[in-house]
Amino acid sequence: MEEHSVHVDANAMIKKLKEEGILLVWDRLKEQEPQCGYCSLGLSCRNCAMGPCRIDPFGEGPQKGVCGADADVIVARNLARAVASGAASHSDHGRDLVEVLARVGKVKAYSVKDAEKLKKVAQEYGINTNKSVEEIAFELAEAMLEDFGSKKEKIQFVNRAPKKRIELWEKLGIIPRGIDREVVEIMHRTHMGVDNDPVNILLQCLRTALADGFGGSMIATEVSDILFGTPEPKMSEINLATLKENEVNIVLHGHNPIVSDAIVEAASDEELLKLAKEYGAEGINLAGLCCTGNEVLMRKGIPMAGNHLIQELVIGTGVVDVIVVDYQCIMPAIVDVAKCYHTEVVTTSPKAKFKGAIHIEFTPENAHEKAKEVVKLAIERFRERKAELVKIPNVKPNKLMTGFSVEAILKVLGGTLQPLIDAIKNGSIRGVVGSVGCNNPKVKQDYSHITLAKRLIENDVLVVDTGCAAVADAKAGLKVPEAAELAGEELRKVCESLGIPPVLHFGSCVDNSRILVALSALANELGVDISDLPAAGAAMEWYSEKAIAIGAYFVASGLLVVLGVPPPIYGSKLVLDVLTSKVEELTGGKFVVEPDPEKAAEIIIKHIEDKRRKLGI
Numbered sequence: 001m002e003e004h005s006v007h008v009d010a011n012a013m014i015k016k017l018k019e020e021g022i023l024l025v026w027d028r029l030k031e032q033e034p035q036c037g038y039c040s041l042g043l044s045c046r047n048c049a050m051g052p053c054r055i056d057p058f059g060e061g062p063q064k065g066v067c068g069a070d071a072d073v074i075v076a077r078n079l080a081r082a083v084a085s086g087a088a089s090h091s092d093h094g095r096d097l098v099e100v101l102a103r104v105g106k107v108k109a110y111s112v113k114d115a116e117k118l119k120k121v122a123q124e125y126g127i128n129t130n131k132s133v134e135e136i137a138f139e140l141a142e143a144m145l146e147d148f149g150s151k152k153e154k155i156q157f158v159n160r161a162p163k164k165r166i167e168l169w170e171k172l173g174i175i176p177r178g179i180d181r182e183v184v185e186i187m188h189r190t191h192m193g194v195d196n197d198p199v200n201i202l203l204q205c206l207r208t209a210l211a212d213g214f215g216g217s218m219i220a221t222e223v224s225d226i227l228f229g230t231p232e233p234k235m236s237e238i239n240l241a242t243l244k245e246n247e248v249n250i251v252l253h254g255h256n257p258i259v260s261d262a263i264v265e266a267a268s269d270e271e272l273l274k275l276a277k278e279y280g281a282e283g284i285n286l287a288g289l290c291c292t293g294n295e296v297l298m299r300k301g302i303p304m305a306g307n308h309l310i311q312e313l314v315i316g317t318g319v320v321d322v323i324v325v326d327y328q329c330i331m332p333a334i335v336d337v338a339k340c341y342h343t344e345v346v347t348t349s350p351k352a353k354f355k356g357a358i359h360i361e362f363t364p365e366n367a368h369e370k371a372k373e374v375v376k377l378a379i380e381r382f383r384e385r386k387a388e389l390v391k392i393p394n395v396k397p398n399k400l401m402t403g404f405s406v407e408a409i410l411k412v413l414g415g416t417l418q419p420l421i422d423a424i425k426n427g428s429i430r431g432v433v434g435s436v437g438c439n440n441p442k443v444k445q446d447y448s449h450i451t452l453a454k455r456l457i458e459n460d461v462l463v464v465d466t467g468c469a470a471v472a473d474a475k476a477g478l479k480v481p482e483a484a485e486l487a488g489e490e491l492r493k494v495c496e497s498l499g500i501p502p503v504l505h506f507g508s509c510v511d512n513s514r515i516l517v518a519l520s521a522l523a524n525e526l527g528v529d530i531s532d533l534p535a536a537g538a539a540m541e542w543y544s545e546k547a548i549a550i551g552a553y554f555v556a557s558g559l560l561v562v563l564g565v566p567p568p569i570y571g572s573k574l575v576l577d578v579l580t581s582k583v584e585e586l587t588g589g590k591f592v593v594e595p596d597p598e599k600a601a602e603i604i605i606k607h608i609e610d611k612r613r614k615l616g617i
């Protein structure tokens with residue numbers, strides 16, 4: 001059988017779980033195959049009770065739904081609903097953070113860790129910062145909540161984009177007005193008998209995606225930095241061997257740093273440590289998964305167990321005492337896997353309960369106590385481990401350097417972007433690529449992320465990565481300063497002189513907003529638009545609706561975006577043509593679908609060289 005992952009630790013665990021008779025994501029994928037062809041092409045619609053309807057892709061059967069909607073309308077509407085869901089997920093996560101920001105000073109568990117950033121962002125919102133930190137935090141939270149509403153003409157952070165870009169969005173009528181508003185408008189427009197012009201629907205997709213990138217996601221990033229500290233470069237470790245056999249292990253899974261931060265604090269509580277030792281553990285160990293892992297890795301250097309497709313496997317080590325989750329990308333399957341071990345799955349958000357899990361609800365007010373409760377539960381579960389099921393893969397944890405916020409990069413560069421601009425201009429850095437997104441069981445785990453990153457750095461292209469792509473690259477050893485050796489000669493020199501890796505960890509998926517901020521700043525310094533930059537994006541192993549929203553705001557911002565997994569748009573020639581070609585005339589960006597990472601690298605490098613030529617550099 002072909003191995004499902006490129007990693008030794010993952011394959012060892014898959015083998016172990018298979019032997020124990022546990023069904024995994026790859027088995028369930030197999031059971032689903034062949035997957036529905038209509039759905040894969042985007043040609044099925046169940047938006048109303050006259051349906052469900054399907055359009056025959058071969059032109060022999062029905063070409064219209066019961067209401068008369070054709071393939072183009074159905075495909076565009078389905079894509080739009082995915083963008084709405086993705087934008088809503090990032091943004092509702094952002095809103096939860098804003099609600100904590102509003103309570104600073106009133107709750108024990110949270111405070112402002114980066115007052116300088118608080119003031120800077122408050123000033124952007126036109127708030128007078130001549131007052132207490134708590135007052136500024138409250139006013140900023142109120143102002144940000146207005147970005148979610150429908151009374152504004154433009155979300156505040158849109159102003160961070162280059163002037164030319166904003167003018168272009170105005171001309172196209174896609175300036176996002178309110179985060180919730182754009183999502184609601186998609187749900188409205190895709191109801192039967194509303195927007196039946198596929199191009200008009202696609203434009204609303206771009207607007208909603210921008211409400212995510214320059215709205216909900218950017219708010220999530222900035223407020224997380226304010227509350228938990230703006231990341232700075234630091235070393236940490238990654239892979240399944242970050243779990244410790246002799247310690248209580250708590251795995252932090254999900255997205256929002258609100259819960260995970262409180263647990264990190266509780267895990268160093270003296271009394272709890274004492275209790276753990278009484279129960280025979282040497283300590284309390286934390287390890288992250290997916291984006292919540294990225295959040296605590298970036299800011300606190302908490303080790304990372306793995307990315308999306310590791311979530312079932314991590315439990316299979318038999319040493320995870322509690323896996324605590326909030327929301328997003330948490331497979332319901334982990335509850336089933338946990339039942340085969342002593343592991344408890346703890347849910348924390350009223351928005352995300354799982355059948356079979358223990359629910360310990362966190363609020364900003366009770367986070368302190370609840371976090372201790374979770375840690376205590378883990379200590380108690382430690383005693384219930386089944387020795388015969390314990391097996392941590394026999395590998396060493398990989399090292400990585402993390403913590404590259406835009407602020408940290410500026411510091412590394414000595415306070416200005418000029419050294420980076422000089423390096424791009426003289427060609428020692430040919431361009432910059434954001435590698436983002438998930439794992440998908442349809443792709444050999446991490447293969448495409450890692451192959452793409454390697455080819456790009458070999459060709460002197462600096463890679464910045466987020467989310468599960470970032471975890472993939474780190475596991476492959478691309479995020480240590482010594483990885484400069486794997487880069488082309490010119491990029492290697494730049495990395496060595498700065499002491500940084502050629503692949504920079506920008507954070508979680510909402511932190512793709514950091515890429516928007518960095519590219520906007522670069523474009524502004526150069527006096528050009530984002531679409532003029534030798535830059536691109538890639539989501540080689542994406543699975544999530546959130547990744548579609550990210551891809552769409554990158555394209556709206558003027559970037560070429562390579563998708564390694566085909567999106568469900570092939571049922572409409574028109575939609576496919578707009579997104580992979582015509583949109584370039586509008587925004588300067590476009591999607592390319594290319595599952596082969598070697599070819600994806602070639603496409604991106606050619607794109608970067610074209611942009612350089614046009615810039616005359």
Ligand code: SF4
Pocket residue numbers: 045046047048049050051052053065066067068069074191192193
């Ligand atoms: Fe069918 Fe139209 Fe209803 Fe969709 S909206 S299910 S195409 S009748």
Ligand code: WCC
Pocket residue numbers: 290291307308328329436437438439466467468469509543544546547
């Ligand atoms: Ni973000 Fe994709 Fe990972 Fe989930 S955690 S799997 S959206 S990249």
Ligand code: FE2
Pocket residue numbers: 036038039044
């Ligand atoms: Fe179907």
